Amino acid sequence: MMNTCLECGDRIHGRSDKKFCSDSCRNTFNNKQNKDSSNLMRTINNKLRKNHRILAEHRFVDGKAKTTRTKLMAAEFTFDYFTQLRVYKNGAEYRFVYDIGYKFLDDDWILLVRKE
Numbered sequence: 001m002m003n004t005c006l007e008c009g010d011r012i013h014g015r016s017d018k019k020f021c022s023d024s025c026r027n028t029f030n031n032k033q034n035k036d037s038s039n040l041m042r043t044i045n046n047k048l049r050k051n052h053r054i055l056a057e058h059r060f061v062d063g064k065a066k067t068t069r070t071k072l073m074a075a076e077f078t079f080d081y082f083t084q085l086r087v088y089k090n091g092a093e094y095r096f097v098y099d100i101g102y103k104f105l106d107d108d109w110i111l112l113v114r115k116e
Helices: 021-034 041-058 068-072
Strands: 062-066 084-087 093-097 102-106 109-114
Touching: 041 093, 041 102, 062 068, 068 109
Parallel strands: none
Antiparallel strands: 062 109, 084 093, 093 102, 102 109
């Protein structure tokens, strides 16, 4: 049985379970598989990364920090994009952007928490 490379179609030499003829073909194939499939996905992922960067700039003490909605908006934080919504037993609702969560407090204040 003759195996051919999944990327370029060339004949594969060596082990019978090899799928690619070279590291370059393997990398190219996997990069194609893992790339964002549309502009929408790319846009959302960019917004999530930007949101995380903005939250991570705060000085956390014991895993917590405080800021205001106004300051986050001035930094162009997009409140519509987060990775997880957690509602705790006490009713507290946190929106997480990866490992950093935020909870709306009274007035303009926002509590930030970082998962360790």
